[in-house]
Amino acid sequence: MSVERILLSSDIFRGLLVHSLITEQEEVLGLLFGSTSENEVRIWGSVNLKRNCKEKDRVEVEDIQLSEAMDKAEALSQEINQTSTLVGWFHSHPNITVFPSHVDLRTQLSLQSLGPRFIGLIISCFSRDSSNLEKINLIAFQTNSQSNKAVSIPVSIIPHANLVTSPQSKYDSFDYLLEVQKNLLAEEQHEFQMALSGTTDLGQVYNASVFTLSVAKILQKSLKPMYEFIQQKMSIDRLRLSQIQAENAELARKIREKDGKKLNAID
Ligand SMILES: [Zn+2]
Numbered sequence: 633m634s635v636e637r638i639l640l641s642s643d644i645f646r647g648l649l650v651h652s653l654i655t656e657q658e659e660v661l662g663l664l665f666g667s668t669s670e671n672e673v674r675i676w677g678s679v680n681l682k683r684n685c686k687e688k689d690r691v692e693v694e695d696i697q698l699s700e701a702m703d704k705a706e707a708l709s710q711e712i713n714q715t716s717t718l719v720g721w722f723h724s725h726p727n728i729t730v731f732p733s734h735v736d737l738r739t740q741l742s743l744q745s746l747g748p749r750f751i752g753l754i755i756s757c758f759s760r761d762s763s764n765l766e767k768i769n770l771i772a773f774q775t776n777s778q779s780n781k782a783v784s785i786p787v788s789i790i791p792h793a794n795l796v797t798s799p800q801s802k803y804d805s806f807d808y809l810l811e812v813q814k815n816l817l818a819e820e821q822h823e824f825q826m827a828l829s830g831t832t833d834l835g836q837v838y839n840a841s842v843f844t845l846s847v848a849k850i851l852q853k854s855l856k857p858m859y860e861f862i863q864q865k866m867s868i869d870r871l872r873l874s875q876i877q878a879e880n881a882e883l884a885r886k887i888r889e890k891d892g893k894k895l896n897a898i899d
Contacts, residue, residue, distance in 0.1 A: 635749050635785050636671040638772045643792040644678050647805030649768070651680055651812050652724035652755040654854045658683070660812075661691040663701045664720040665708055666795070668749040673719050673785075676795040677708050678808055682815045682822075691723045693739065698746070714797050720751040720772075730756035730769035732782050741775040750774075751785060806862065813855055820846045 644664070651660050665677030681697050701718050708716040721743060723736075732740065732754060740752045756769045772785040824843040828836060 634671065634783070635668075635673055635751060635774060637673075638751060638785055638787045639672065639674045639795060640753075640787050640789050641676045641792040641795050642789050643805050644675055644808075645770075645789050647678060647808035648722055648753070648755060649757075650805070650809055650858075652726070652757050652768075654812065654816070656726045656758045659691045659726065660724045661693065662722045663693070663697070663718060664722055664751075664753065665701075665705050665716045666719045667715065667717060668719055668747070673749055673751050674795050675719060676712075676792060677705075677716055678722065679704055680808065680812050680815055682819055693721055693743070712796055712798055718746065719749070720753060722753040722755070725754055725756040725759075727758045728756060729759070730754050730771045732771070732773055732775075737775045737780060737782060740773065741777060741780065744774065744777070753787075809858055813850070813858070816850050816854060817847065820850070 648662065651662065654660065660680065661683055662678050662680040664675045665679070666673065666675040668674075679701060681693065684692060684694060698718070705716050705718050721739075732752065736752065736754070740750075743752070744750050752773050754771050754773070756767075756771075759767060761767050770787060772787045773782045774785065775781070776783050820843060823846075824839060827839040827842075831839065
């Protein structure tokens with residue numbers, strides 16, 4: 633039985649979308665956790681991955697990353713007290729169509745060896761339509777093993793709480809995005825270390841400048857907007873909290889008023 637529909641947590645979608653919008657230059661990559669049944673895949677967890685190659689039209693999932701993700705699925709299962717498995721992978725298509733490339737279809741086919749319901753998700757962003765409007769598209773797919781062609785799967789984005797059994801298991805896409813920042817920095821540090829070996833003094837100065845510029849770009853284009861977004865969200869949450877407290881006080885006053893009338897009636 634093939635996968636007929638995918639239920640994707642709105643919180644997870646928000647994390648993946650913001651991750652995709654962080655860079656217009658290269659594709660970004662992650663893995664997805666949840667559960668599968670006969671013809672359905674449910675997604676309530678995700679982890680972003682460090683990229684071994686940073687290119688505009690290519691990403692690769694390493695075997696070690698898959699193995700680490702299995703451990704993360706186990707940890708997530710314990711954390712939220714709900715069996716969670718690795719159910720798919722995700723990557724972005726900046727400035728290109730959402731449809732999977734031949735490389736994506738091959739990668740997906742090999743990942744389907746992990747399970748017949750393993751799915752791929754792609755978010756395309758930064759591309760413009762004929763009326764010059766920027767469009768964001770999402771596609772879920774598998775690869776048909778006979779024809780090697782893409783089979784697209786309908787995706788429904790639903791509230792996170794509808795997918796998890798424990799109300800305490802609140803997923804916060806900020807955790808995911810914080811990991812994204814750490815991985816972006818780790819990727820730059822790795823490239824800097826690689827570039828240092830066997831180079832001249834002048835080369836080292838140049839590489840240090842490139843590294844500084846890259847870190848400044850992460851601060852400017854990724855960390856700062858995220859910090860500002862969190863500040864704005866906190867302001868909105870504070871406002872909402874004060875509204876709820878005012879409503880609460882008003883309800884308490886009405887209850888006291890009613891109780892007072894009842895006591896008067898008894899007297
Ligand atoms: Zn792709």
